[in-house]
Amino acid sequence: MRNEENRIIQQSTKAVWSGEKEYRAHGATQVPVVHSVAYSYDDLDHWYDVAVGREKGHIYGRNTNPTVESFEQKIRDLEGAEAATSFSTGMAAISNSLSTFLTPGDRIVSMNDTYGGTNKIFSEFLPRMDIDVRLCETGNHEEIEKEVRKGCKILYLETPTNPTVKITDLERMVRAAREVGAMVFVDNTFATPINQNPLEYGVDLVIHSATKFLGGHADALGGAVCGSRDLVEKIFHYREINGATMDPMSAYLLLRGMKTLHLRLKQSCDSAMTIAHYLKNHELVDDVFYPGLKDHPGHDIAASQMKQFGGMLSFSMKGGMEAVRDFLPKLQYANRAANLGSVETTVGPARTTSHVENTPEERAALGIPESLVRYSVGIEDPDDLIADLEAAFDSLKETTVSKE
Numbered sequence: 001m002r003n004e005e006n007r008i009i010q011q012s013t014k015a016v017w018s019g020e021k022e023y024r025a026h027g028a029t030q031v032p033v034v035h036s037v038a039y040s041y042d043d044l045d046h047w048y049d050v051a052v053g054r055e056k057g058h059i060y061g062r063n064t065n066p067t068v069e070s071f072e073q074k075i076r077d078l079e080g081a082e083a084a085t086s087f088s089t090g091m092a093a094i095s096n097s098l099s100t101f102l103t104p105g106d107r108i109v110s111m112n113d114t115y116g117g118t119n120k121i122f123s124e125f126l127p128r129m130d131i132d133v134r135l136c137e138t139g140n141h142e143e144i145e146k147e148v149r150k151g152c153k154i155l156y157l158e159t160p161t162n163p164t165v166k167i168t169d170l171e172r173m174v175r176a177a178r179e180v181g182a183m184v185f186v187d188n189t190f191a192t193p194i195n196q197n198p199l200e201y202g203v204d205l206v207i208h209s210a211t212k213f214l215g216g217h218a219d220a221l222g223g224a225v226c227g228s229r230d231l232v233e234k235i236f237h238y239r240e241i242n243g244a245t246m247d248p249m250s251a252y253l254l255l256r257g258m259k260t261l262h263l264r265l266k267q268s269c270d271s272a273m274t275i276a277h278y279l280k281n282h283e284l285v286d287d288v289f290y291p292g293l294k295d296h297p298g299h300d301i302a303a304s305q306m307k308q309f310g311g312m313l314s315f316s317m318k319g320g321m322e323a324v325r326d327f328l329p330k331l332q333y334a335n336r337a338a339n340l341g342s343v344e345t346t347v348g349p350a351r352t353t354s355h356v357e358n359t360p361e362e363r364a365a366l367g368i369p370e371s372l373v374r375y376s377v378g379i380e381d382p383d384d385l386i387a388d389l390e391a392a393f394d395s396l397k398e399t400t401v402s403k404e
């Protein structure tokens, strides 16, 4: 995005200003929440022209809404996309985008550790529609390339993944998809547009759960899809008819949250790096998953395609689920909740958060240890978070000692 003098506008400025001015009213400096479901027209010809899309305007809240459009413009500009549309949730963004393009007999290639809900769409719902779903080992680029070359309509990716933070090379995957004319969808929820812009690598559609880092305050659900005008219009049409519309109040809360996205993310990413190193050296920690660590298998790819390594990490504990059960309640500065990307640090075992829909056998097949703790780093002071972790680890040691 460039301004009138043709200067490139930075992400932080877009986070604050994109999608704002056009939707303000009465000289107010903030975008209003337009709760009205319908819009009134005295001139029937004008009404008709708006209804058929010949003139700008709004007809009915399931189709469009000014506050929601403002949200769509902000995420569109942050992803550097031609167009964006929005949804009631991230899962609605994913399911509507897939349903817009897939028809019975199609083939889709994806990977094992996509978000739990996405994985359910692949394993439960799409096969029922006679869609052939092929899930590859996450991070195994050769396997994905091989499956894509057999032909497919969509290559669906997520990077970094939930909860083991695995990385996939977007440029390489797009190259493979181009050979067979497949579309590439990327769930960019974990990275956010501040850390990664998949469209720059030739990806066709970028999908977000706005509920997480974009909103950042764990008080509004939402989803978004960004891409070319042609593709986004098709998805918008599917959504406006099927009705997974974003609520105007949510759009307002998400817009407000997005204005500080770059600042929140910088703090979370910096702290995550410090905390990952701390955990790596802790005797009660088995394994740490964070792409910022040099020994993480996706480190080099992450270093080249991401601007920061993200605010999400996970770790498995020695002592298994038993230790996790003792440890988590001791943390003072963490919500034990099925969420991530909020200003507050949020923790939870993968088996009760992202992958609660899966059986223990399925989780094992996905390479998710039962003692895996997902740690979404908030914007608190990192020293306070480390002190909090240290106190919880210390109390574990005490209980171990007193049991002996």
Ligand SMILES: *Cc1c(COP(=O)(O)O)cnc(C)c1O
Residues within 6 Å of the ligand: 089, 090, 091, 092, 115, 117, 158, 162, 187, 189, 190, 208, 209, 210, 211, 212, 221, 222, 223
């Ligand atoms: C949470 C999440 C989703 C689903 O978003 P909702 O807003 O909860 O529907 C999809 N993908 C990823 C990576 C997520 O973390």
